[in-house]
Amino acid sequence: MEERKLPAPEPNPETAPYWDAAKNGTLFVRRCAACGRAHHYPRTLCPFCFSDKTEWQAASGNGTVYSFSVMLRAPAPYAIAYVTLDEGTTMLTNIVDCDFESIRMGMRVRLVFKPTEGGAPLPMFTPA
Amino acid sequence: MTIKGKAYIAGAFEHPTRKAPDKSVAQLHAECAKGALTDAGLTKEDVDGYFCAGDAPGMGPLSMVDYMNLRVRHVDSTDTGGSSYLVHVAHAAEAIALGKCSVALITLAGRPRSEGMATGTAPRPGSPAQPDMQFEYPYGPTVVNMYAMCAMRHMHDYGTTSEQLAWIKVAASHHAQHNPNAMLRDVVTVKEVVESPVVASPLHRLDCCVISDGGGALVVVAPEVMKSLGRPRVKIVGVGEAPKGQLGGDVDLTFTGARWSGPRAFAEAGVKPADIQYASIYDSFTITVLMQIEDLGFCAKGEGGRFSADGNLISGTGKLPFNTDGGGLCNNHPANRGGMTKVIEAVRQLRGEAHPAVQVKNCALALAHGTGGSLGTRHGSATLIMERE
Numbered sequence: 001m002e003e004r005k006l007p008a009p010e011p012n013p014e015t016a017p018y019w020d021a022a023k024n025g026t027l028f029v030r031r032c033a034a035c036g037r038a039h040h041y042p043r044t045l046c047p048f049c050f051s052d053k054t055e056w057q058a059a060s061g062n063g064t065v066y067s068f069s070v071m072l073r074a075p076a077p078y079a080i081a082y083v084t085l086d087e088g089t090t091m092l093t094n095i096v097d098c099d100f101e102s103i104r105m106g107m108r109v110r111l112v113f114k115p116t117e118g119g120a121p122l123p124m125f126t127p128a
Numbered sequence: 129m130t131i132k133g134k135a136y137i138a139g140a141f142e143h144p145t146r147k148a149p150d151k152s153v154a155q156l157h158a159e160c161a162k163g164a165l166t167d168a169g170l171t172k173e174d175v176d177g178y179f180c181a182g183d184a185p186g187m188g189p190l191s192m193v194d195y196m197n198l199r200v201r202h203v204d205s206t207d208t209g210g211s212s213y214l215v216h217v218a219h220a221a222e223a224i225a226l227g228k229c230s231v232a233l234i235t236l237a238g239r240p241r242s243e244g245m246a247t248g249t250a251p252r253p254g255s256p257a258q259p260d261m262q263f264e265y266p267y268g269p270t271v272v273n274m275y276a277m278c279a280m281r282h283m284h285d286y287g288t289t290s291e292q293l294a295w296i297k298v299a300a301s302h303h304a305q306h307n308p309n310a311m312l313r314d315v316v317t318v319k320e321v322v323e324s325p326v327v328a329s330p331l332h333r334l335d336c337c338v339i340s341d342g343g344g345a346l347v348v349v350a351p352e353v354m355k356s357l358g359r360p361r362v363k364i365v366g367v368g369e370a371p372k373g374q375l376g377g378d379v380d381l382t383f384t385g386a387r388w389s390g391p392r393a394f395a396e397a398g399v400k401p402a403d404i405q406y407a408s409i410y411d412s413f414t415i416t417v418l419m420q421i422e423d424l425g426f427c428a429k430g431e432g433g434r435f436s437a438d439g440n441l442i443s444g445t446g447k448l449p450f451n452t453d454g455g456g457l458c459n460n461h462p463a464n465r466g467g468m469t470k471v472i473e474a475v476r477q478l479r480g481e482a483h484p485a486v487q488v489k490n491c492a493l494a495l496a497h498g499t500g501g502s503l504g505t506r507h508g509s510a511t512l513i514m515e516r517e
């Protein structure tokens with residue numbers, strides 16, 4: 001089986017702090033001070049109330065699996081997933097470092113970072 | 129103001145090719161245009177509005193108007209993926225109602241099969257400026273694993289089974305056996321679908337649509353133009369559009385934009401789901417059909433599996449005859465965009481020109497629904513209701 005190579009994310013001025021935090025082992029969520037809600041992917045203007053009073057918040061790194069799928073038709077199978085963070089927002093990610101057969105809906109997971117090819121590491125999750 | 133009764137579909141053409149290594153994409157568009165105009169009894173000189181989406185090469189309408197040497201006074205290149213062509217019918221009806229054009233030509237064509245495109249199984253990078261790209265592409269989203277996550281969640285929330293999903297492919301294959309141009313003409317069983325290899329859990333190879341070259345075209349005309357033609361009259365009576373995304377991170381994979389576009393179309397047409405005699409439902413995957421059937425109101429949310437099972441979608445025996453050409457699941461999915469063929473088969477049904485083995489008796493009211501993009505991330509949704517006059 002081939003080893004899976006992860007493409008590097010390409011940050012822009014709006015998202016650079018998110019990836020800088022990732023390099024330091026922190027997952028950021030973006031939270032709005034006006035309506036109080038967290039969102040993902042991060043934006044400057046809140047996607048719920050359009051306020052510009054949004055700020056970075058370090059996530060706890062804990063979440064639950066909202067849905068997942070094991071991609072078998074691939075050089076190296078992998079598990080894509082939506083994980084709902086304890087902070088209240090849901091992100092696209094991968095479930096890693098486990099037997100894919102053991103992944104369940106609603107399973108508690110915790111943050112890990114995986115290196116990419118020449119860029120910031122990617123926040124992923126593994127069974128808690 | 130409404131588009132109800134303001135425009136008719138006078139011409140429809142599905143290119144017979146399913147593999148076209150010897151043709152250009154522009155050529156396929158033009159061949160489809162010629163086919164639809166001939167079907168309507170019109171000529172290129174009659175066209176005064178042109179519509180195309182992202183499959184058109186170069187600068188879309190500019191390149192294709194130039195290639196076909198059209199003289200038009202209205203163009204529209206709205207691109208909502210595979211649902212674009214239903215949106216184009218709606219926009220053509222709106223433009224005709226406002227007097228901006230009277231003969232609107234809509235074309236689609238592509239060659240993903242000849243080009244060897246790994247349509248569903250390889251992650252496709254977009255532009256780095258696409259706001260979602262850095263947060264999604266590195267994780268390996270493909271068409272199939274993103275739809276698979278919708279299926280996984282539907283199974284979890286509603287108890288939907290792989291066997292119920294398989295019935296959708298089975299029904300499509302029952303229809304495709306009568307279509308000489310269909311890519312997959314063999315009738316398949318539930319067992320064959322669920323025993324085909326898993327591509328992305330829980331979806332199997334036979335839960336997926338075909339990859340085909342080809343295309344199609346439609347001609348939408350004003351009432352006075354329709355009256356001058358000898359063709360059966362297919363009147364546009366209701367349209368609805370709705371994009372849906374990840375809702376700012378409040379991701380909900382259990383419903384589609386059809387929940388919003390469907391009621392808009394039904395309200396404009398003044399009809400109910402139970403009145404529909406034939407439905408073309410976008411079928412990139414079996415789960416796509418199941419979720420849209422629920423969201424369009426043909427059954428309650430969560431009941432799509434039970435509703436689709438036991439041949440209920442098969443023409444002649446089931447309550448909701450769907451995709452009687454074999455659909456994207458068995459017949460054709462030109463340019464990876466199935467919206468065009470959805471409208472074409474609905475037009476055939478309303479004219480009584482479907483294959484006799486699948487023709488719905490006295491079909492007077494039909495629906496076509498399209499999805500474009502991905503139900504797992506962001507997608508366009510468009511619903512069209514048509515009536516035989």
Ligand SMILES: [Zn+2]
Pocket residue numbers: 032033034035036037046047048049050051
């Ligand atoms: Zn807000």
